[in-house]
Amino acid sequence: MTVAAMRAGKYAATEVGPASSVDECWELVNTYEETRVPCMLLENYCYFRYNMAVLNMVRQGIFGELIHCTCGYGHDLGERIVLGKGTGHTPKGEGDYRPTTFMYQVQGTGGMWMQDGDSSSKDKSVIYLDEKSPKHEWEPFGPYQEKYEHPLWKSYLHEAETAGHGGTDFLELREFVTCIRNQTNLPIDAYDAAAWMAIAPLSEASIATGSAPIAFPDFTDGAWMTNKPIFGLT
Secondary structure (H helix, E strand, O other), X not given: OHHHHHXXXXXXXXXXXXXXXXXXXXXXXXXXXXXXXXXXXXXXXXXOHXXXXXXXXXXXXXXXXXXXXXXXXXXXXXXXXXXXXXXXXXXXXXXXXXXXXXXXXXXXXXXXXXXXXXXXXXXXXXXXXXXXXXXXXXXXXXXXXXXXXXXXXXXXXXXXXXXXXXHHHHHHHHHHHHHHHHXXXXXXXXHHHHHHHHHHHHHHHHHHOOOOOOOOOOOOOOHHHOOOOOOOOX
């Protein structure tokens, strides 16, 4: 659908993955380069308040030079996916689903931020900054989030807090519409979408070959090294 929309000259937005194989990832990128019609992956977790505060800190050099980042999606949905149980909305407390974790970690030469367990709250995040935090002690992230609140959240706090997914749905859809109106590049574009979507098929290929290393495609043909950041700046 995303490829068809771009070929029809329409901006495309998709929350579910727009590709399920490496070939489809290349088709997504090639279609964008042929048509120059943008598409956006609506990955709402990029817009979570604590994530954007950490991004703001990274861009200000608070963590020093970044040396390692980790994230993941630990959420057992086996019964939903394999057996079809509990499809659709499940009220909190119902069903036999494990809690979710995103295993966030940002580590730099000047400090480290980490979040695990209940990822719905800034109070579950901890931070350590050289020459600022108590020696060998984690600090709660809450005060840092307030100090380094991302400008988008400062500007649209009320609107975001009344929207879905903790406000992220409002922010990502606002950015999508703003880019359409201004005819500008999207903050999470075809290259980003391809990089995200390639992880699963490449992992499958690695597993099938005894966990052998698999080369990761450079969908930007090296442009990622010189492209200016645009996420969260519109």
